[in-house]
Amino acid sequence: MKSNMISGHVGIFLRKARKEKNMTGKQLARLMNVSQQQISRYEIGATAITIDQLANFLLILDKKWVDVFKYLENEFSDEREINKVDNKKKYILWKGCQTKNFINNF
Template sequence: MINVNRIVGREIRKRRKHLGLSGIELANLVGVSQQQISRYERGECNINIENLHTLANALDTEMICFLLMMFLSIKKVINLKN
């Protein structure tokens, strides 16, 4: 089964590290706790569209980038099954 939260979480972590931000720094930019950022990155909880938009802005990217990575990961799994 495809875990969309993990896919998005990996992209959040990758982008955060690319920018050289700590989890605490990203949490402060987004207005959530560092623990919440960690849960997002590990795919342990759902991210609603509003929070994903806020995260994307804090990570200096577009929300569509996260959605595209999710789509590509799902497509890859579907192609492997066929």
């Protein structure tokens, strides 16, 4: 699991949580003592967030650690399912090519 992938998903979680509170990026930035641009970087996953910063986000956004972990678990579970389907499709295509080659060489 790539860390930038995790940062991206954490960022999406933070953005959703901020919007649930009807808060702008600028308002959150003021409360976090960072720039609005930095909030944007966190939300798009361009900049990794530290544990301390995440704790501060969660406090301000009235979220719990378990909320983040549940969100990540759901996201990565969905991605694993997509990968399973993709791998199954690749196998079926490969099997089809093998059968076609067998028939052509027969």
